[in-house]
Amino acid sequence: MHTRERILRAAAEMIAEDVTTTLSVRAVAARAGVSTGSLRFHFPTQRALQDEVLTRIYQHFMPDEPIHDSSRPPRERLVDCVRQVLAVAGVGDEARKAWGTVHENFIAPEPSEKVRSAYLAQERVSAGRVEYWLGVLADEGALPREDFGPKVRFLLTVLNGLSVQRALPSGESVLQAETEILYTAVDAVLRPGTP
Structure with missing residues (x-):
């Protein structure tokens, strides 16, 4: 699985566990098994990550x-x-x-x-x-x-x-x-x- 997809999957899992979770760079990176720099490369802001994962969830349903x-x-x-x-x-x-x-x-x-x-x-x-x-x-x-x-x-x-x-x-x-x-x-x- 590509890094971007691992990050999105980790963030989606975190939201599934707690819809109010803060998708912090460190927590998502750790869960995805990637560096914070790698996460920032794919998602420069926390909002960009949050919006993309919620859009993916929407498209799934x-x-x-x-x-x-x-x-x-x-x-x-x-x-x-x-x-x-x-x-x-x-x-x-x-x-x-x-x-x-x-x-x-x-x-x-x-x-x-x-x-x-x-x-x-x-x-x-x-x-x-x-x-x-x-x-x-x-x-x-x-x-x-x-x-x-x-x-x-x-x-x-x-x-x-x-x-x-x-x-x-x-x-x-x-x-x-x-x-x-x-x-x-x-x-x-x-x-x-x-x-």
Whole structure:
């Protein structure tokens, strides 16, 4: 295995053990069995390492992004991308467990720099993914090329809300209600002139 891959694997293992772990150069290098200089050669900053390993984890869980299937309308592809993210969290017990983990790691503890840094790294990768989807659609002319910041935050807020809804007890079909909400949110994002 190449050095870069050993480093990424070691960092992913550390995150799997503790999602709030600080991927320090020394700790990751020691775990990967490489020198700190070698790690710095491949990842000049701790943030670059953190972002790359979280991106790899994301790609592992969602290897096929529907955004590239240009035979389908942009609206359908964007809804499918968001739905794919939601699918990872599951429904019912699976979703409750996922949100329990989020609560345990990011909400319950004091907001230390370690907790804040770990959460912000995950948020950065999620925002980058949504921005990528919007960029693909902008390149195709489905929406104007602009600062996607507000649209990204809006879609992430919708995702968070729907994932919480999946964890809560419900008397109706969560997936049916979720589909209506997803189309409403995507329509708002794709509508010209909306921030």
